[in-house]
Amino acid sequence: MPTKRQSFFSCASSLISCFLFFIILLCKPAISANNEVSLLFSWLHMSASPPSSFFSNWNMLDSNPCNWSSISCSPKGFVTEINTFSIPLEFSLPSNLSSFRFLRKLVVSDANLTGTVPGDIGNCSSLTVIDFSVNNLIGSIPASIGNLQNLQRLILNSNQFSGGIPVELSNCISLKSLVLYSNKLGGVIPPVLGKLSRLEVLRVGANVDITGKIPDELGNCTNLTQLRLSLTSISGSLPASLGQRQKLRNLSIYSTMISGEIPSAIGNWSEILHLYLHKNSLSGSIPSELGKLQKLQTLLLLDNSLFGAIPEEIGNCTSLKFIEFSLNS
Numbered sequence: 081m082p083t084k085r086q087s088f089f090s091c092a093s094s095l096i097s098c099f100l101f102f103i104i105l106l107c108k109p110a111i112s113a114n115n116e117v118s119l120l121f122s123w124l125h126m127s128a129s130p131p132s133s134f135f136s137n138w139n140m141l142d143s144n145p146c147n148w149s150s151i152s153c154s155p156k157g158f159v160t161e162i163n164t165f166s167i168p169l170e171f172s173l174p175s176n177l178s179s180f181r182f183l184r185k186l187v188v189s190d191a192n193l194t195g196t197v198p199g200d201i202g203n204c205s206s207l208t209v210i211d212f213s214v215n216n217l218i219g220s221i222p223a224s225i226g227n228l229q230n231l232q233r234l235i236l237n238s239n240q241f242s243g244g245i246p247v248e249l250s251n252c253i254s255l256k257s258l259v260l261y262s263n264k265l266g267g268v269i270p271p272v273l274g275k276l277s278r279l280e281v282l283r284v285g286a287n288v289d290i291t292g293k294i295p296d297e298l299g300n301c302t303n304l305t306q307l308r309l310s311l312t313s314i315s316g317s318l319p320a321s322l323g324q325r326q327k328l329r330n331l332s333i334y335s336t337m338i339s340g341e342i343p344s345a346i347g348n349w350s351e352i353l354h355l356y357l358h359k360n361s362l363s364g365s366i367p368s369e370l371g372k373l374q375k376l377q378t379l380l381l382l383d384n385s386l387f388g389a390i391p392e393e394i395g396n397c398t399s400l401k402f403i404e405f406s407l408n409s
């Protein structure tokens with residue numbers, strides 16, 4: 081290997097090698113400043129089978145990946161978005177996610193992705209959206225995601241994730257949507273999620289091993305519009321604290337083990353459209369406060385242990401389209 085001194089002499093002796101020497105000096109910083117090209121390119125070629133023609137403009141020789149399909153960049157040429165939907169990839173996520181320091185949006189949905197979510201995702205501190213929905217991802221949801229203070233949407237539904245819902249997610253103070261349905265998650269819904277004051281959508285349904293109660297603390301999420309916990313093994317009663325959540329539009333808690341009475345506080349849900357509480361062990365009478373729900377379109381209470389008359393106030397729910405009470409006592 082020539083030293084700098086030798087290079088200097090070769091410059092002096094040959095105009096051509098001098099030219100090459102300066103070209104190398106000029107190019108090298110550009111390559112090391114943006115290794116995102118090589119990382120993305122090697123990710124796409126991870127599998128033995130050729131990548132989809134959708135990625136034909138992913139050219140290894142480009143100085144940055146900003147013109148590539150599915151990629152968006154900052155003005156300085158760093159990747160801010162990786163966004164693919166319904167394009168088969170059939171391999172794992174890039175193992176070097178933390179190298180994408182300016183990544184804001186990471187959407188790889190319906191791609192048949194395999195493998196686990198790398199823990200270093202928690203180092204991409206600019207992330208606002210993670211959407212890995214409808215893939216074959218396994219393993220646990222990395223606790224490091226709790227480091228992402230800007231994260232607004234964490235969408236992981238329809239995968240094979242196992243383990244618990246990490247309590248660390250309660251540190252994602254910007255989170256508005258936490259969507260985890262149709263996985264193999266277990267354990268409880270962490271009560272600390274009640275710290276997520278901006279949470280609007282919480283969907284944990286179709287995870288049969290989710291157990292425990294619906295945390296009272298969720299009543300602290302003032303902007304909650306959707307709470308969907310169906311097809312889980314949650315038990316206990318519907319927390320009265322939810323009665324304060326006047327923005328609720330969808331409450332879907334069917335086919336679970338919840339019991340106890342329907343709290344009269346539901347009369348506060350003035351925005352509710354859909355109320356699915358069928359196939360549970362709810363008891364007591366049907367609260368007449370339901371009659372206050374002017375926007376209610378769907379009311380499913382069948383297959384519980386409710387008793388008594390159907391309150392005539394329900395006739396005041398002028399928007400009702402679907403109503404079902406059968407198979408109660």
Ligand SMILES: *[C@@H]1O[C@H](CO)[C@@H](O)[C@H](O)[C@H]1NC(C)=O
Binds near residue numbers: 142147
């Ligand atoms: C991206 O495309 C634009 C317009 O087609 C072009 O001007 C620019 O040089 C391209 N950039 C790269 C890095 O290829």
Ligand SMILES: *[C@@H]1O[C@H](CO)[C@@H](O)[C@H](O)[C@H]1NC(C)=O
Binds near residue numbers: 115175176179
């Ligand atoms: C990317 O990940 C691979 C495999 O984990 C590793 O060998 C490589 O050094 C990493 N590259 C960078 C730039 O971090």
Ligand SMILES: *[C@@H]1O[C@H](CO)[C@@H](O)[C@H](O)[C@H]1NC(C)=O
Binds near residue numbers: 168170192
């Ligand atoms: C997903 O990939 C697996 C193999 O990894 C394959 O058997 C399956 O058919 C693929 N599914 C879709 C919807 O492409």
Ligand SMILES: *[C@@H]1O[C@H](CO)[C@@H](O)[C@H](O)[C@H]1NC(C)=O
Binds near residue numbers: 178200203
């Ligand atoms: C992620 O950040 C932590 C804490 O700043 C650091 O210790 C770790 O080395 C980082 N990991 C990667 C892969 O950059």
Ligand SMILES: *[C@@H]1O[C@H](CO)[C@@H](O)[C@H](O)[C@H]1NC(C)=O
Binds near residue numbers: 278279302303
């Ligand atoms: C709740 O939503 C309203 C209206 O979208 C918004 O102004 C307010 O900041 C939100 N509250 C929190 C705690 O995010």
Ligand SMILES: *[C@@H]1O[C@H](CO)[C@@H](O)[C@H](O)[C@H]1NC(C)=O
Binds near residue numbers: 274296297299300
């Ligand atoms: C949230 O709700 C619980 C019970 O409903 C309450 O004890 C707690 O003080 C509230 N505040 C926070 C920040 O969790």
Ligand SMILES: *[C@@H]1O[C@H](CO)[C@@H](O)[C@H](O)[C@H]1NC(C)=O
Binds near residue numbers: 306329330332353
């Ligand atoms: C409410 O839930 C139903 C059934 O799951 C769904 O079709 C509908 O889009 C949801 N509506 C809103 C406003 O979230």
Ligand SMILES: *[C@@H]1O[C@H](CO)[C@@H](O)[C@H](O)[C@H]1NC(C)=O
Binds near residue numbers: 323344345346348
């Ligand atoms: C209904 O909401 C109001 C306003 O938030 C609250 O003061 C009241 O306690 C709620 N009612 C019930 C029964 O929770």
Ligand SMILES: *[C@@H]1O[C@H](CO)[C@@H](O)[C@H](O)[C@H]1NC(C)=O
Binds near residue numbers: 371372392393396
């Ligand atoms: C609802 O219906 C009941 C009985 O049908 C009636 O007495 C009451 O005034 C109605 N209005 C409200 C707002 O509950």
